Amino acid sequence: MTETASNTATTPEWAELGKVLVIVPTYNEAENVIPIVQRLRAAVPDADVLIADDNSPDGTGRIADDLASADEHVQVLHRTAKEGLGATYLASFAWGLERGYGVLVEHDADGSHQPEQLPSMLRALKDADMVKGSRWVKGGSVKNWPWHRKVISVGGSLWSRLMLGVPVRDVTGGFTAFRADTLRGIDLDTIESAGYAFQIDLARRAIERGYRVVEVPIEFIERERGDSKMSGSIAVEAMLLTTRWGVKHRTGQAKEWLGFAREQAPKVAGEVSDKVVAEAQRLSHEVSKLATDAADRLGPEVEKYAKRASAAVAELNNSIRREATKLTDEKPDADK
Numbered sequence: 001m002t003e004t005a006s007n008t009a010t011t012p013e014w015a016e017l018g019k020v021l022v023i024v025p026t027y028n029e030a031e032n033v034i035p036i037v038q039r040l041r042a043a044v045p046d047a048d049v050l051i052a053d054d055n056s057p058d059g060t061g062r063i064a065d066d067l068a069s070a071d072e073h074v075q076v077l078h079r080t081a082k083e084g085l086g087a088t089y090l091a092s093f094a095w096g097l098e099r100g101y102g103v104l105v106e107h108d109a110d111g112s113h114q115p116e117q118l119p120s121m122l123r124a125l126k127d128a129d130m131v132k133g134s135r136w137v138k139g140g141s142v143k144n145w146p147w148h149r150k151v152i153s154v155g156g157s158l159w160s161r162l163m164l165g166v167p168v169r170d171v172t173g174g175f176t177a178f179r180a181d182t183l184r185g186i187d188l189d190t191i192e193s194a195g196y197a198f199q200i201d202l203a204r205r206a207i208e209r210g211y212r213v214v215e216v217p218i219e220f221i222e223r224e225r226g227d228s229k230m231s232g233s234i235a236v237e238a239m240l241l242t243t244r245w246g247v248k249h250r251t252g253q254a255k256e257w258l259g260f261a262r263e264q265a266p267k268v269a270g271e272v273s274d275k276v277v278a279e280a281q282r283l284s285h286e287v288s289k290l291a292t293d294a295a296d297r298l299g300p301e302v303e304k305y306a307k308r309a310s311a312a313v314a315e316l317n318n319s320i321r322r323e324a325t326k327l328t329d330e331k332p333d334a335d336k
Contacts, residue, residue: 014122017179018102020047022118023092027082029109030058036109037067037074043115044122048101050075051109052092054082085174086198090191093183104183106176106199112221113175121177121216129182129211132168132203133175139217140170146222164204168213171203175218182211 014020022040026033033051040049051064053076064076077095079088089106096104103125107113113133121131134140142150176199186205193201206213 014103014126015046017122017125019100020044020103020105020122021050021096021099021101022047022105022107022115023050023052023089023096024107024109025052025054025085025088025092026056026060026064026109027054028056028058028060030056030060030063032110033060033063034067036107036111036115039115040107040118041071041073044118045073047105047118048073048075050077050092050095052077052079052088052095054079054088084198086191086193086201089198090188093188097180097183102180104178104180106174108174114219114221117175117216117218118177121175124214124216125177125179127212128214129179130203130206130213131177132170132173132213132215133218133220134168134170134173134215135218135220136169137215137217140215140219141217142220142222144222145220164200166200166204166207168203168207169215172199173220174199175220176202182206185209185211 022044024033024036024040037049037051040047051067051074053061053064055061055078061076061078064074068074068076077092079091093104103122105118105121107115107118117133121133124131135142186202186209191198191201191205203213
């Protein structure tokens with residue numbers, strides 16, 4: 001579902017949700033951390049900001065401490081090593097939940113997420129459990145992005161929707177607001193993803209558990225200072241994990257459909273099994289095409305992982321075919 005966004009100053013409209021904590025992970029963001037915190041404090045004055053620094057060698061942590069000393073709304077979580085975005089957010093979620101915050105927000109430090117759009121997301125959270133700032137819904141956009149970043153983002157979201165059945169257009173986006181109860185309900189202790197896949201993991205868990213996820217259009221701006229943390233290995237991790245989750249999800253669906261068919265008359269059983277096989281074939285074809293496109297655009301590093309993803313879905317397709325064949329070969333006792 002998509003909500004309409006607008007860039008307005010902070011209002012008390014979301015006060016009923018509880019205290020807001022905006023989490024800003026940093027690693028070598030000395031050039032960006034001061035302006036982004038200043039913008040956050042202006043956009044949502046009642047919110048607290050948690051700078052979660054992964055022991056940046058460029059002195060970002062020291063700058064964060066100075067900001068915290070000058071403003072009681074700014075806190076700092078010093079981490080001893082760079083362990084990936086997912087690990088940083090999990091530690092920050094735990095920090096915020098322990099201190100009773102009602103809303104926790106993921107927000108990049110590099111200026112790609114615009115603090116001025118956060119109020120629209122908080123307003124949408126009043127009628128949702130999780131709100132994602134979305135680049136790929138009507139009204140959303142990206143600015144100054146190289147073509148390969150768009151391929152990775154659009155392809156990652158398409159792959160995730162295809163494999164997981166997640167009805168979110170920008171499932172890989174990292175500008176997200178959660179109710180505290182949503183985070184408590186999605187079993188954070190079992191999350192294994194660390195990089196790009198982390199955002200996909202949070203969204204799929206929320207949807208699987210029946211939480212309402214809403215998308216608000218945002219303008220995403222490519223960083224002007226510092227180096228991007230995106231790499232081929234991060235994208236590959238997301239591809240492999242999403243494929244593994246997707247195979248499990250689709251296998252569960254197939255078992256449900258085939259189980260239903262097995263309880264019905266032979267004619268109905270045959271029709272259902274035919275539909276299951278057709279869906280498996282469609283999924284296999286789409287994933288193979290997407291994997292080929294990704295390999296062509298992103299090169300040999302991704303190609304071997306794309307082939308593994310295609311092989312996994314092909315095996316799922318074959319498994320479903322075998323189950324469907326068994327089903328249609330079975331006859332009720334009355335027909336024997």
